Amino acid sequence: MPFDLDAIGSRRGEVAIVTGANSGVGFEVSVGLAQKAIKVIMACRNLKKAESAKQEIRARVPDADLEVIQLDLSHPESVHAFARQFTERYDALNLLINNAGVLFRTPTMSSAGVEMQFATNHLGHFLLTSLLIDLMPDVRTSRVVSLSSLAHKKAKIFFDDINCELQTKWDVPYAQSKLACLLFADELQRKLKLAGKKILSVAAHPGGTDSGLFDHMPKFVLTVLRYTFVPIFLHSNERAAKPVLMAALAGGLQGGEYLGPTGLFEMKGPPGTATRTTYSQREDIGARLWELSERFTETSFKIQL
Ligand SMILES: NC(=O)c1ccc[n+]([C@@H]2O[C@H](COP(=O)([O-])OP(=O)(O)OC[C@H]3O[C@@H](n4cnc5c(N)ncnc54)[C@H](OP(=O)(O)O)[C@@H]3O)[C@@H](O)[C@H]2O)c1
Numbered sequence: 001m002p003f004d005l006d007a008i009g010s011r012r013g014e015v016a017i018v019t020g021a022n023s024g025v026g027f028e029v030s031v032g033l034a035q036k037a038i039k040v041i042m043a044c045r046n047l048k049k050a051e052s053a054k055q056e057i058r059a060r061v062p063d064a065d066l067e068v069i070q071l072d073l074s075h076p077e078s079v080h081a082f083a084r085q086f087t088e089r090y091d092a093l094n095l096l097i098n099n100a101g102v103l104f105r106t107p108t109m110s111s112a113g114v115e116m117q118f119a120t121n122h123l124g125h126f127l128l129t130s131l132l133i134d135l136m137p138d139v140r141t142s143r144v145v146s147l148s149s150l151a152h153k154k155a156k157i158f159f160d161d162i163n164c165e166l167q168t169k170w171d172v173p174y175a176q177s178k179l180a181c182l183l184f185a186d187e188l189q190r191k192l193k194l195a196g197k198k199i200l201s202v203a204a205h206p207g208g209t210d211s212g213l214f215d216h217m218p219k220f221v222l223t224v225l226r227y228t229f230v231p232i233f234l235h236s237n238e239r240a241a242k243p244v245l246m247a248a249l250a251g252g253l254q255g256g257e258y259l260g261p262t263g264l265f266e267m268k269g270p271p272g273t274a275t276r277t278t279y280s281q282r283e284d285i286g287a288r289l290w291e292l293s294e295r296f297t298e299t300s301f302k303i304q305l
Pocket residue numbers: 019020021022023024025026043044045046049071072073074075098099100101102120121147148149150178205206207208209210211212213214
């Protein structure tokens with residue numbers, strides 16, 4: 001199933017939310033959506049960065065229809081405030097791109113005492129989706145897109161150690177959070193289908209791209225990587241955004257797909273079906289994670305029949 005962004009026509013009149021729209025993949029996804037005349041709500045935690053990204057998008061897409069609304073996914077009250085503002089201003093949401101993400105090398109906790117990557121990458125998006133799903137028209141072009149990662153392949157959900165305090169490898173919490181995003185996308189699709197909805201939940205991963213995600217790395221390591229590893233194994237932010245744009249805009253999707261680059265080690269290349277672990281497809285784990293997420297976000301996430 002090849003995907004050609006240029007072949008997608010105008011979608012004027014539609015509204016998309018892109019979390020983390022000011023940087024990396026989210027920035028390029030916003031450019032792609034704006035090129036299709038979709039209004040993009042840039043849901044960003046840092047207003048200054050968001051405003052400057054907005055100008056950069058306008059430089060590439062002069063008639064881009066953009067609005068910045070502040071969102072910090074690691075704070076539930078900020079997610080509620082964002083949803084309130086959006087709901088006051090808009091009657092419908094066509095695309096929800098759950099893109100924002102963090103990667104930490106050292107243990108970091110949210111203000112609510114939850115491991116920060118799980119809190120931001122998964123729980124924040126879970127809560128956001130629960131608050132906005134009822135605004136989505138019941139058609140197949142309505143999409144919730146969740147960003148996972150190749151990192152999901154070495155992960156499981158530590159239900160008895162969700163903050164990963166007993167885990168010794170530094171990258172385990174990130175991998176767990178990205179697996180959670182993938183399990184969430186599937187469970188959401190199952191629940192939408194069960195409720196007889198046409199809205200689709202699709203997961204995607206960008207492969208590997210040199211973005212703000214690696215800013216925490218020591219400068220000299222980054223410099224060495226940028227001359228060696230990056231040009232061979234990674235692709236540009238623009239190309240990395242393609243699987244996400246495919247998940248958001250491609251026709252012929254049924255929901256429950258997992259899309260990513262199909263080239264070298266799935267780190268780069270044209271978008272298509274991505275490979276995934278058997279664990280990531282387990283419905284019992286998806287259902288258990290859903291219950292845990294409802295508890296942690298103090299929300300009851302039901303799809304209206
Ligand atoms: N880069 C890769 O190779 C790679 C590989 C696999 C998956 N991914 C996934 O791709 C997605 C996009 O990442 P990226 O590579 O584009 O990284 P990036 O350039 O660092 O972008 C991440 C975005 O998320 C935002 N963000 C972080 N914490 C937030 C919070 N608490 N509330 C709201 N927004 C927040 C960041 O805002 P600030 O600018 O304010 O920090 C930034 O806009 C992530 O989900 C990531 O896990 C990336």
